[in-house]
Amino acid sequence: MEKELRLMKGNEAVAEAAIRAGADGYFGYPITPQSEILEYLMQANPYTTTGMVVLQAESEVAAINMVYGGAACGKKVMTSSSSPGISLKQEGITYIAGAELPCLIVNVVRGGPGLGTIQPAQSDYFQAVKGGGHGDYHLIVLAPASVQEMADFVDLSFELAFKYRNPVMMLSDGAIGQMMEKVWLSPQKERSKTVPEWATTGKPTTRERNIITSLDLDPNAQESFNKKLIDKYNEIREKEVRFEEFQCEDAEYLFVAYGTSARVCQKAVQLCRAAGIKAGLIRPITLFPFPSKRINELADKMKLILSVEMSAGQMVEDVMLSVNGKVPVYHFGRMGGIVTAPDEVVEFLKSKIIGG
Amino acid sequence: MTEEIIIAGFGGQGVLSMGKIMAYSGVMQDMEVSWMPSYGPEMRGGTANVIVIISSDRISSPIVRNFDTAIILNQQSLDKFENSVKPGGILIYDGNGITRHPERKDITVYRVDAVEEAGRMNSPKTFNMIVLGGFLKIKPIIKLENVIKGLKKSLPERYHNLIPMNEKALERGLEIIRKV
Amino acid sequence: MAEATGIKEIIKPENLVYKKTKIMTDNVLSYCPGCGHGTTHRILAEIIDEEGLQSQTIGICPVGCSVLLYNFLDIDWQEAAHGRAPALATAVKRLLPDRFVFTYQGDGDLAAIGTAETIHACNRGENILIIFINNGIYGMTGGQMAPTTLPGMKSSTSPYGRDVKLMGNPLKMTDIVATLPGTYYVTRQSVHTPANVRKTKKAMKKAVQYQKLNKGTCFVEIVSNCPSNWKMTPVESNKWMEENMLPYYPLGDLKVPAEETTQKTINPEKND
Numbered sequence: 001m002e003k004e005l006r007l008m009k010g011n012e013a014v015a016e017a018a019i020r021a022g023a024d025g026y027f028g029y030p031i032t033p034q035s036e037i038l039e040y041l042m043q044a045n046p047y048t049t050t051g052m053v054v055l056q057a058e059s060e061v062a063a064i065n066m067v068y069g070g071a072a073c074g075k076k077v078m079t080s081s082s083s084p085g086i087s088l089k090q091e092g093i094t095y096i097a098g099a100e101l102p103c104l105i106v107n108v109v110r111g112g113p114g115l116g117t118i119q120p121a122q123s124d125y126f127q128a129v130k131g132g133g134h135g136d137y138h139l140i141v142l143a144p145a146s147v148q149e150m151a152d153f154v155d156l157s158f159e160l161a162f163k164y165r166n167p168v169m170m171l172s173d174g175a176i177g178q179m180m181e182k183v184w185l186s187p188q189k190e191r192s193k194t195v196p197e198w199a200t201t202g203k204p205t206t207r208e209r210n211i212i213t214s215l216d217l218d219p220n221a222q223e224s225f226n227k228k229l230i231d232k233y234n235e236i237r238e239k240e241v242r243f244e245e246f247q248c249e250d251a252e253y254l255f256v257a258y259g260t261s262a263r264v265c266q267k268a269v270q271l272c273r274a275a276g277i278k279a280g281l282i283r284p285i286t287l288f289p290f291p292s293k294r295i296n297e298l299a300d301k302m303k304l305i306l307s308v309e310m311s312a313g314q315m316v317e318d319v320m321l322s323v324n325g326k327v328p329v330y331h332f333g334r335m336g337g338i339v340t341a342p343d344e345v346v347e348f349l350k351s352k353i354i355g356g
Numbered sequence: 357m358t359e360e361i362i363i364a365g366f367g368g369q370g371v372l373s374m375g376k377i378m379a380y381s382g383v384m385q386d387m388e389v390s391w392m393p394s395y396g397p398e399m400r401g402g403t404a405n406v407i408v409i410i411s412s413d414r415i416s417s418p419i420v421r422n423f424d425t426a427i428i429l430n431q432q433s434l435d436k437f438e439n440s441v442k443p444g445g446i447l448i449y450d451g452n453g454i455t456r457h458p459e460r461k462d463i464t465v466y467r468v469d470a471v472e473e474a475g476r477m478n479s480p481k482t483f484n485m486i487v488l489g490g491f492l493k494i495k496p497i498i499k500l501e502n503v504i505k506g507l508k509k510s511l512p513e514r515y516h517n518l519i520p521m522n523e524k525a526l527e528r529g530l531e532i533i534r535k536v
Numbered sequence: 537m538a539e540a541t542g543i544k545e546i547i548k549p550e551n552l553v554y555k556k557t558k559i560m561t562d563n564v565l566s567y568c569p570g571c572g573h574g575t576t577h578r579i580l581a582e583i584i585d586e587e588g589l590q591s592q593t594i595g596i597c598p599v600g601c602s603v604l605l606y607n608f609l610d611i612d613w614q615e616a617a618h619g620r621a622p623a624l625a626t627a628v629k630r631l632l633p634d635r636f637v638f639t640y641q642g643d644g645d646l647a648a649i650g651t652a653e654t655i656h657a658c659n660r661g662e663n664i665l666i667i668f669i670n671n672g673i674y675g676m677t678g679g680q681m682a683p684t685t686l687p688g689m690k691s692s693t694s695p696y697g698r699d700v701k702l703m704g705n706p707l708k709m710t711d712i713v714a715t716l717p718g719t720y721y722v723t724r725q726s727v728h729t730p731a732n733v734r735k736t737k738k739a740m741k742k743a744v745q746y747q748k749l750n751k752g753t754c755f756v757e758i759v760s761n762c763p764s765n766w767k768m769t770p771v772e773s774n775k776w777m778e779e780n781m782l783p784y785y786p787l788g789d790l791k792v793p794a795e796e797t798t799q800k801t802i803n804p805e806k807n808d
Contacts, residue, residue, distance in 0.1 A: 062652065066626055
């Protein structure tokens with residue numbers, strides 16, 4: 001079957017891609033700027049076509065716990081929200097990580113803290129990649145930078161979630177959620193009929209009962225479990241790093257940026273090159289695992305590295321850890337819902353080159 | 357070819373839908389497009405704007421601060437975006453309700469009195485198509501036939517009976533736009 | 537030795553009048569002597585066994601004394617976060633509509649932290665059974681005041697007795713959910729006497745039947761005791777429960793299906 005071309009908002013692309021990926025369930029709660037996901041799914045009414053369950057929950061807390069229940073049945077389930085709502089979901093997310101369940105959580109980030117603004121931001125990086133809830137755990141975090149990736153990463157997220165029995169977060173933002181671009185949609189996948197051996201679907205006489213829990217009252221057993229999680233995260237670090245490079249071959253100055261900021265930096269690279277500055281860009285596609293190794297390699301031939309993100313400087317800490325002091329690392333970015341403009345990035349870089 | 361456009365006016369004036377028709381038309385012409393709206397409470401009755409980028413190459417930033425073309429539909433938007441037009445760029449505005457007209461000398465300013473014309477044509481809602489027609493006269497980056505195709509794509513089927521009227525408005529725009 | 541031989545003589549299949557149901561595991565219950573949880577578990581296990589539901593059942597455990605419930609019944613289990621069991625059950629039932637899905641929750645779990653999840657699951661009429669153990673106290677954390685703690689009742693966080701002016705009134709969740717159109721069968725029972733055990737079992741069996749027929753949410757409250765945190769012997773605690781809890785939380789059906797109201801008048805035995 002051929003792919004289908006549409007002009008869609010990022011949020012709509014997530015919703016349509018979820019149906020086409022053969023998702024079994026979506027549980028959500030309205031919040032700007034991501035409500036189109038729930039609205040699109042309600043309009044599409046996939047229960048009548050693929051059998052996908054779509055439910056508006058009474059809260060983000062309930063929605064993520066519905067995801068927990070559905071994931072525990074071995075189903076492909078997901079939720080989406082924006083920053084304040086994702087904070088509410090953290091309880092459920094840590095339980096899901098602790099129970100080793102696969103699921104997809106989409107965060108269409110807006111500015112914070114608190115109620116903040118409804119405009120785009122990238123200020124939930126720490127929350128997404130460092131855990132977010134309590135306890136030692138990681139999500140796999142994918143950072144789409146286009147409407148196409150909003151669609152493509154839904155399927156990829158489910159694949160990774162089931163491969164590692166780990167929750168996956170798509171860390172997007174209000175700009176990518178609200179903007180329209182061309183998107184090639186994959187053909188409809190059938191909903192999976194395979195039941196994972198760990199799923200709670202009713203205990204037949206042929207197996208032991210399945211228990212989905214994140215509780216272990218025995219400290220030794222809990223520590224063994226924590227070690228098992230570390231092994232899993234290390235395997236993910238080993239195998240699942242994804243990134244994209246733009247004009248890094250001859251670059252002397254490196255931008256590191258993801259999502260919307262990566263798009264801005266692509267433009268900044270063009271502007272720099274036009275001005276005779278040899279700039280390049282590495283765009284982490286996975287934020288956990290972070291492309292530390294590659295950034296460390298690239299640092300060898302750079303004069304300085306600039307981490308650009310719409311935050312007070314969060315990813316820059318991972319860039320610094322990756323660079324490990326080889327060259328100076330700076331942060332630049334606007335906050336509060338203001339999208340950094342390409343020329344601002346160039347100006348900042350120039351000031352550092354001169355000041356350098 | 358990359359054309360970075362901002363369309364700005366009152367909420368509910370058809371700003372976002374004009375952008376959408378442009379974007380769809382670009383798709384019909386096999387171009388890369390992005391459509392980045394302002395969103396949120398200011399949309400309800402306040403000012404609305406949308407950045408549309410149409411390009412023959414992969415689009416980098418969907419959000420830019422300087423534009424090749426600004427299409428301006430009210431005074432607030434003119435005040436806000438006149439200085440965002442790149443030197444040598446284009447500003448197209450509807451004179452309706454404008455008290456302070458564009459002043460820059462390093463850009464080309466065009467005027468298309470679409471609100472007035474749409475009233476004369478007895479179809480006020482097609483006013484944004486008149487503006488779009490005017491834009492395409494100045495920047496013929498999309499063929500008219502592809503705009504009609506784009507219109508069909510972006511309008512729900514129940515409104516397809518309105519397409520001939522919109523086509524007429526588009527052509528009217530080509531005729532009435534004038535350099536200031 | 538002679539005595540031991542005597543017992544062996546007695547424990548013979550033909551003399552057995554009571555034994556562990558198949559669905560109960562061999563794990564030793566973690567409850568205090570005299571606690572109503574064990575009895576309620578047993579009733580649930582018997583019903584799952586008698587109805588042949590083991591391969592169809594998914595149970596959702598709460599956070600509270602029954603947090604380890606998954607150790608005691610040989611069925612598939614999900615352990616929920618505190619109060620969230622109805623949200624999990626909602627998804628499970630919607631994704632696996634032909635399964636028997638129930639939650640088992642205490643008063644802190646269901647009537648305090650999980651109030652929203654409880655009310656909204658009931659209001660949507662999710663096809664699940666909610667079993668609500670109400671003993672008026674937080675048992676696992678050591679006897680703190682619960683939403684259902686009686687006025688004047690002492691707990692570790694109401695050491696001078698619950699002052700309703702300061703601490704609010706006991707919440708009658710069962711009465712609340714009975715008013716919601718999504719609930720089909722709402723009842724309040726107890727397990728402190730053999731007769732009440734039989735009534736509770738009958739009520740839960742009804743709920744199982746209703747779920748098979750997709751009737752909506754069934755809600756069974758079990759007013760229970762907490763000898764340890766009430767600081768009483770099991771016998772005293774049951775007596776105290778009868779004298780104090782039951783007047784506030786009277787036993788009986790709060791909502792019965794319309795078709796059974798007529799039956800009820802014909803068959804007086806059905807009245808509590």
